[in-house]
Each structure stands twice: as structure tokens, then as C-alpha cells.
Amino acid sequence: MDMFIQLLISGVLVGTVYGLIALGFVLVYKSSGILNLAQGELVMLGAYICYTGINVLHLNIALAFLFTFAVSGVMGIVISRVAIRPLVGQPLLSVIMMTIVLSIGLRGIAILAWGAETEGLSIFGHSYYHIAGAVVSEQSIWAFALSVLAVVAFALYFQKTKGGRAMRAVAEDQQAAQSVGIKIINVFDHSWLIAAVVGALGGILLASGSGVSIELSHLGLKVLPVVLIGGLDSIQGAIIGGVIVGIAENMAVGYLDPVVSDWGLVGGGLRNVFPYILALFILVVRPHGLFGQKRIERI
Amino acid sequence: MLTVNGVEVIYSKVILVIKGISFEVPDRQIVCLLGANGAGKTTILKAISGLLKAELGVITDGHINWDNRRIDRMRPEEIVGLGVVQVLEGRRLFRHLTTEDNLKTGAHIRKDHAVKRDIDMVYELFPRLNDLKKRTSGYLSGGEQQMLVIGRALMAKPQLILLDEPSLGLAPMLADEILKKVKMIQTEEGTSFLLVEQNAKATLEIADYGYIMETGRIVFEGSAEQLINNEDIKEFYIGLSELGQRKSYREVKHYRRRKRW
Numbered sequence: 336m337d338m339f340i341q342l343l344i345s346g347v348l349v350g351t352v353y354g355l356i357a358l359g360f361v362l363v364y365k366s367s368g369i370l371n372l373a374q375g376e377l378v379m380l381g382a383y384i385c386y387t388g389i390n391v392l393h394l395n396i397a398l399a400f401l402f403t404f405a406v407s408g409v410m411g412i413v414i415s416r417v418a419i420r421p422l423v424g425q426p427l428l429s430v431i432m433m434t435i436v437l438s439i440g441l442r443g444i445a446i447l448a449w450g451a452e453t454e455g456l457s458i459f460g461h462s463y464y465h466i467a468g469a470v471v472s473e474q475s476i477w478a479f480a481l482s483v484l485a486v487v488a489f490a491l492y493f494q495k496t497k498g499g500r501a502m503r504a505v506a507e508d509q510q511a512a513q514s515v516g517i518k519i520i521n522v523f524d525h526s527w528l529i530a531a532v533v534g535a536l537g538g539i540l541l542a543s544g545s546g547v548s549i550e551l552s553h554l555g556l557k558v559l560p561v562v563l564i565g566g567l568d569s570i571q572g573a574i575i576g577g578v579i580v581g582i583a584e585n586m587a588v589g590y591l592d593p594v595v596s597d598w599g600l601v602g603g604g605l606r607n608v609f610p611y612i613l614a615l616f617i618l619v620v621r622p623h624g625l626f627g628q629k630r631i632e633r634i
Numbered sequence: 635m636l637t638v639n640g641v642e643v644i645y646s647k648v649i650l651v652i653k654g655i656s657f658e659v660p661d662r663q664i665v666c667l668l669g670a671n672g673a674g675k676t677t678i679l680k681a682i683s684g685l686l687k688a689e690l691g692v693i694t695d696g697h698i699n700w701d702n703r704r705i706d707r708m709r710p711e712e713i714v715g716l717g718v719v720q721v722l723e724g725r726r727l728f729r730h731l732t733t734e735d736n737l738k739t740g741a742h743i744r745k746d747h748a749v750k751r752d753i754d755m756v757y758e759l760f761p762r763l764n765d766l767k768k769r770t771s772g773y774l775s776g777g778e779q780q781m782l783v784i785g786r787a788l789m790a791k792p793q794l795i796l797l798d799e800p801s802l803g804l805a806p807m808l809a810d811e812i813l814k815k816v817k818m819i820q821t822e823e824g825t826s827f828l829l830v831e832q833n834a835k836a837t838l839e840i841a842d843y844g845y846i847m848e849t850g851r852i853v854f855e856g857s858a859e860q861l862i863n864n865e866d867i868k869e870f871y872i873g874l875s876e877l878g879q880r881k882s883y884r885e886v887k888h889y890r891r892r893k894r895w
Contacts, residue, residue: 424688497742504728504739511726513685516714516743516790628730 339368341469342585348475349544350581352481354574356537357561358489359530361573364562365506368427368528372434374534375555381407381535381553382542383449386456395460403411403539404532411531423520442552453548456539478540485536486574489529493570498525506568539605553607560610564617566627575626580610635659636682636718636762636794636828640696643681643705644895645689651677653850654696659828664820664836666829666858668867669847675830676723678847679796682828683720684710700794715743719787723798723830725779733763736771736782740789749789752761756785759815763807777808781815788819794826795819801833809833813840838862 356378363371370422384406418437460473491570493499504512505522513519522572541554557580565576587609595605617625636659643652652657652674659665669677675709684705698706705713717830735754741749757764757815760781766774771782780800789793797816802810813833817840833835838844838858846854846867854867861867 365875448801464673497738500731500735500739503731503735505741507728508726510685510688511722511728512739513688513710514683514714514720514722515740515786517739518709518711566690606665 344469346582348479354577357558357573373438375552377534378538378555379551381538407531408534411527415527417554494532560614563614565623569626572626591618642695663842666841673847717793720796721791734767740786
């Protein structure tokens with residue numbers, strides 16, 4: 336039972352970060368219909384930029400965060416304007432291919448700039464706490480708290496502000512949004528900016544536990560099972576999907592890996608595979624994911 | 635005042651949809667465009683509002699002026715900023731947003747702080763929307779949705795509304811109610827309308843002037859009164875015979891066939 340609670344709690348903690356990263360992915364999909372397969376690289380670059388801020392520019396942690404958000408935000412807008420905007424109106428597949436090109440390109444840039452070594456990014460304390468019978472690191476509590484904060488801030492922005500309303504309007508009906516004077520390409524820029532910033536924050540939070548490396552881009556791609564489970568176009572689905580994936584991979588490590596080892600297989604790899612298996616099952620039962628939007632049709 | 639001068643529209647580089655059209659919408663007037671499906675009425679509205687550009691449609695000839703400024707090369711949001719707003723056909727509201735949020739998006743281009751007051755004004759005009767302000771708009775009835783899209787357009791404080799088939803798919807009584815509101819907006823707010831409709835009779839009752847379109851051309855124009863009293867129009871678009879009675883089924887079928895020319 337202790338082990339179960341331990342796995343559950345640490346799953347929820349890391350899952351919130353996944354949810355945050357997935358939020359950026361969902362936002363780009365909702366506003367422009369584009370599957371942003373470079374979201375993982377935005378996560379990775381966020382961590383590298385923060386690492387540079389702290390270790391090269393010697394910023395304090397708060398400034399390093401702001402520095403990361405600023406650089407990532409600019410990067411998001413540049414990607415939107417330079418890579419995505421010229422493809423508006425082109426077949427969706429070309430746009431998605433473009434995000435693959437971006438993902439490979441950004442990973443290459445990261446290797447050129449920072450090398451392939453894993454660097455430490457210890458920005459939080461190293462204490463451990465006992466919560467409900469589980470041992471929880473200070474780092475994961477920070478990661479959880481900051482993710483929740485970011486999600487709440489984003490939700491308020493999305494629901495209550497003019498910019499958020501414009502995003503929801505564009506997500507719903509692009510031509511109708513244009514007809515009321517919303518400039519769609521600005522909304523695209525906005526969604527990439529937010530995707531890059533929340534991705535970067537997610538990257539910092541993940542790297543504060545695991546270190547900064549190219550591997551983060553794969554971790555960043557955890558968004559795929561997250562959004563498949565939660566529903567591609569659902570903001571709350573992204574968060575809940577993130578938590579589900581966090582819990583699922585921890586449970587896989589705790590309960591399934593030992594079983595697989597007993598069978599004489601090497602084991603240990605289920606952490607990365609299990610979320611996809613789960614996504615597969617959920618997609619079979621609910622093709623829109625758990626919270627995916629069905630169109631409202633009055634009968 | 636809107637002037638459309640010799641406009642030609644080509645879709646996908648090959649299909650000539652509008653074949654040189656000229657007309658005008660004076661300030662504070664309701665001008666209607668009547669004509670069968672496929673005549674190009676919607677296309678001309680989109681050409682004015684700039685929405686055509688997103689649809690592979692291109693204005694290849696002529697120009698469109700609004701208050702002596704040429705607007706046919708402008709982007710949709712610039713045209714909305716100048717006070718010309720289109721209400722698209724088919725009640726295109728933001729279905730997952732509430733009634734009130736829909737109205738707020740209508741004020742997107744505005745920077746002043748009177749938005750709240752104008753929302754109340756829309757509620758006054760359409761009291762039913764006031765009761766439904768927190769409702770997800772996708773669940774409103776057809777008539778309520780049509781009121782909402784018109785209300786949303788009003789939120790931009792337009793001087794000209796391009797209104798595309800507001801009575802489409804509504805019960806005749808509701809359609810009349812919507813058109814009455816259009817008349818009310820015109821007289822009270824001084825907003826002019828370019829109104830595209832299939833329902834010729836009800837439309838001509840509120841309109842000041844009308845144009846009849848057919849396969850990309852204007853074939854007839856006149857004041858609403860002239861159009862109502864014109865024999866051909868009566869026969870083809872209103873379906874009334876000399877004595878003011880409905881035509882028999884056979885004759886209506888005949889007129890439908892002729893309507894296609």
C-alpha cells in the first residue's frame with residue numbers, strides 16, 4: 336500500500352508538468368489545427384536556455400526564469416512567423432512536416448550550442464518531505480506548484496481576457512472570427528508564444544530533476560500520449576491526461592517492470608511505453624480522447 | 635456610403651463568379667440583393683468584407699469604396715475597423731462560448747470602455763438573449779442564434795452591416811421578427827444594411843432599394859416599391875399572380891423552373 340501511495344503521489348507531481356507541456360501542444364492544435372511535433376524541442380531548449388542563464392550569465396533563479404520565458408517567447412513568435420505563417424492555407428500535412436523539420440533542426444542547434452553531455456540544473460533544494468506516507472523531493476513539489484500556478488494563470492487568461500476569447504473564437508470558427516475583426520495570424524503567433532513559454536517552463540521543471548540533455552526532447556514528446564488520452568482539443572483534457580500519464584508510468588515502473596523481469600526479459604523500459612499502450616486503449620473506446628470536443632449539434 | 639464599381643470575382647483562378655457588378659448602399663438605408671441560389675450574392679458580400687481572400691477568391695477587376703476609401707485590397711480586420719461588418723450565412727457563432735462571450739468577441743477591434751453598455755443595448759434589442767447570457771451559445775434555438783450573430787456584429791459599432799440570409803431555416807414568423815429588428819436597428823441606430831435574402835416579399839417590405847442578381851450579374855434594380863410592383867419580380871421571386879393569390883402548384887413549379895433561366 337505504501338508503495339502504491341508513493342507511486343501515486345510522485346505520478347501526480349510529475350504528471351502536472353506533463354499536463355503543462357501538453358497545454359502548449361493543445362493550444363496550437365486548437366487555434367490552427369497544427370500538430371506541433373516540435374513541442375518536445377521547445378521543452379528541451381527551455382531547459383538549455385535556463386541553464387545558460389544560470390551558469391553562463393550568472394543570473395539568479397528568478398531572473399533566469401524570466402530570461403528563459405523571454406527568449407522562448409521570442410523563439411515561439413519567430414517560429415510562427417517564419418516557419419508556419421508562409422504555410423497558412425497549404426495542406427495540413429506540409430505544415431506538420433514543417434514541425435518535424437523544426438524538431439530535428441532545433442535538436443541539431445541544441446547539440447551544436449551545448450553539446451551532447453548531460454548537465455545538472457539544480458535550482459531547487461534537495462530536502463525530502465514525508466507526505467501521506469510517501470517520500471517527496473523538494474524539487475518535485477516545486478515542479479508541481481509552479482505547474483499548477485502556470486495552468487491556473489493560463490486558464491484565467493484563456494477564459495477571462497480579450498486575447499483568450501479571440502483564441503477560443505479562432506479555435507471555433509476561423510472565418511467567423513475574421514468577420515468580427517480578429518486577425519487570425521496574430522492569434523497563431525500568440526498560441527506559439529504560449530506553447531513555447533509553457534514548454535520552456537516544463538523543460539526547466541523536468542530538468543531540475545533529471546538534468547539538462549537532448550533526452551528532454553523525448554520526454555517532451557510525452558505530450559503525444561497525454562493529448563491522445565485527454566483529447567487533442569481539450570485544455571482540461573491536457574491537464575488530466577498529463578496526470579493520468581504521470582501516474583500510469585509510475586505504476587508501470589512499480590508494478591509491471593518487476594513482473595516483466597520475472598519473465599526473464601530485461602524490463603525497465605515500460606515507463607516510456609506504457610502511456611502509449613494506455614492511449615491506444617482509450618482511443619479505441621473514445622476516439623476523441625476522454626475530454627475531446629464533440630461538435631455541438633442541436634437536434 | 636458603399637460603392638461597388640464594376641467588380642469581377644474569380645474563384646480558384648478559373649471560375650468567373652461575379653461578372654462586373656456595380657451598385658451602392660447609401661448611408662442609413664437598407665439595400666437588398668435578391669436572386670436565386672448561385673447568383674453570387676454571398677460572394678459579393680465576402681468581396682466587400684474582405685473574407686473572400688481566405689477562400690481562393692480574387693477580385694480581378696473594379697473597385698469597392700467605402701466613404702471614398704478604397705477597401706477592396708484591405709484585410710478583413712481593417713474593414714471591420716472602418717465600420718463594415720459581415721454577418722455570415724448560417725448563424726456562425728462561436729458555439730462553445732457563452733452568449734455574452736460571443737457578444738464580447740464582437741467588440742474585439744474596439745479599444746474604448748463602453749463595451750459593457752453596448753452589451754446591455756443588445757440585450758435591450760433582443761430581450762431573449764438577456765435571459766440566456768450564460769448559456770453555451772451552441773444550444774440556443776435557431777432564432778436566438780440569428781439574433782446573437784446580429785447582436786455580435788452590432789458590438790463592433792458598424793455603420794454598415796452585410797447581412798447574409800438571416801431568415802435561412804427559420805419559421806416564417808421568426809424570420810419576420812428578425813427582419814423587423816433589422817428595420818429597428820436602421821431607424822434607431824442609423825446603421826445601413828446590405829441584405830441578402832431569398833425571402834423577397836418580407837425583405838422588400840423593410841428595404842429602401844433592391845437589386846436583382848442572376849448568375850453573377852445585376853439584371854434589375856429599383857426602389858423597394860418598384861420591385862414589389864414589378865410583374866416579373868412578383869412572379870419569379872414572390873410567387874404571386876395578378877390577383878394577389880398564391881399560384882397553383884403547377885404554376886409554381888413552372889415559375890421555379892423559369893427562375894433558373
